[in-house]
Amino acid sequence: MRHRRAVLLALLPALGLLAACTGGGGPGGADGSTVRVAHVPSTLFAPLYVAEARGYFAAQGIKVELRKVRAGQDAVPLAASGKVEAVVAGFSAGLFNGVSQGLGVKVAASMGASTGERPSPxxxxxxxxxxxxxxxxxxxxxxxxxxxxxxxxxxxxxxxxxxxxxxxxxxxxxxxxxxxxxxxxxxxxxxxxxxxxxxxxxxxxxxxxxxxxxxxxVPPKGTTATGVVFSRAFTGKPAARKFLTALRKGAAELQGAGRTSEQNLAILAEATGQSIEVLRNTPPYQWDPQLTPDTGQLMKQQDAYRAAGLLSGKSATADDLVR
Missing domain, CATH: 3.40.190.10 (Periplasmic binding protein-like II)
Incomplete structure (x- = not known):
């Protein structure tokens, strides 16, 4: 318990990101109907924006509060401390260090992956x-x-x-x-x-x-370092299942020609603040239709950080990381 508290204390500076969040300021998720999601606007996270714009979360009976943060990988402590239910972000060395030391979060889904093609996103x-x-x-x-x-x-x-x-x-x-x-x-x-x-x-x-x-x-095909992180308390709730169901429907809309459809580009332009003309000329990422966490990539990522001397202590296992 003392070790876990020390991890959270080391990460407390990132909690200042809450001041940069947009959306409601009060507690969310108490009744399971509101899911607070910290994110940095990016086309990497298109399933989130498509699911919201197309009403898939509402169809599941949940309300999603999107809260912008300055640095996605630094927002994981927000989930660990219960400030948000989910973080849609890049996975950093801090995530692996934190999870190996008992930080209360789980990887729940994958997000955008490299195509391995040129031009590349x-x-x-x-x-x-x-x-x-x-x-x-x-x-x-x-x-x-x-x-x-x-x-x-x-x-x-x-x-x-x-x-x-x-x-x-x-x-x-x-x-x-x-x-x-x-x-x-x-x-x-x-x-x-x-x-x-x-x-x-x-x-x-x-x-x-x-x-x-x-x-x-360019990064090899399938390279991914981003996804959805849930707070441990949220992971087992019915709202977590509903959230993922809606998110997967968003991913389904982004398969094949859907990655560059005018309707989806308009949604992404609104969500990211980029012009639709720019997005038309931006190579798209690819998304697994089920947004299944790629444990192989997670283990490779952890190995790369350890080889670079960026991790301390034991390595997290796939079971430690993934819900």
Whole structure:
């Protein structure tokens, strides 16, 4: 119990994120009909927005309060402390450390995964001047270089970078990962602050159009580092089952041509604040229709963080992590 309390105390600074949340300020979920969901607006989480806009949560008899936070992976303590019932976010090294030490959360669903195709919704963008000067053809040329990742090596992007580098025989220890916010990556590449950046669309498109960067590599097909985290108390409630049922209906709408249908793009534009024109030109992610947590990816992610020296103590098992 003392160990678990220490974990929560170490994570308390993230609870300040509540000040940045939107939505009702009072307790939610007490009667099982309201589910408070912390999220960072992103097309990665399209099933959430589609399910809400199409009325699938309402059809299940639950009300969803979407609460925006600044950093999704840092919002997990909100679920552990009962401030929200669910977090739709990236999985960070902190999640694995916390779960292994008794943090009261469970991974309930997966979210967007890489397609492995080009153009890709996420890409390793390398400074164009560097590629031209060194005739760099793959990520192996980045050994010893500075690479920008939002949130740093321990964020979800750190694992995506590790998966992307693996094909070139590199690990996170072979590069210097620098924490740079996504909007600032283009400037960091242009002024030489970093050699490369792992960035999502539409920022990748903007970098390339400006002649600042070129995509050198993309995460392998199926790479995923995001999903839905439930508070342990919420996991067993009927509302949790209803929430997932509605979420899966949202995922079903995003299969095949549904990923780029005009109606779904309009929903995503409203939810993320991006223009529909930008989204039309943004490569989409892919979603498992059942949003089943990918335990294989979770274990690979944990291994990547441990190899980079970002985890302490024992490793969490798949049963520890997944509901």
């Amino acid at each position: 996420t890409a390793l963008e390398v400074a164009k001047r560097l590629v031209a000067a060194e005739k760099m053809t793959d990520a192996a040329g980045l050994r010893g270089r500075r690479i920008a990742v939002a949130g740093g090596a321990g964020a979800a992007g750190g694992y995506q970078l590790a998966a992307t580098l693996r094909a070139s025989g590199l690990t996170l220890k072979d590069v210097t990962v620098v924490n740079v916010s996504i909007p600032d990556m283009r400037t960091a590449l242009a002024d030489g602050g970093v050699a490369a950046a792992l960035a999502p669309a539409p920022f990748t498109t903007a970098m390339e159009a400006a002649g600042v960067a070129v995509p050198l590599a």
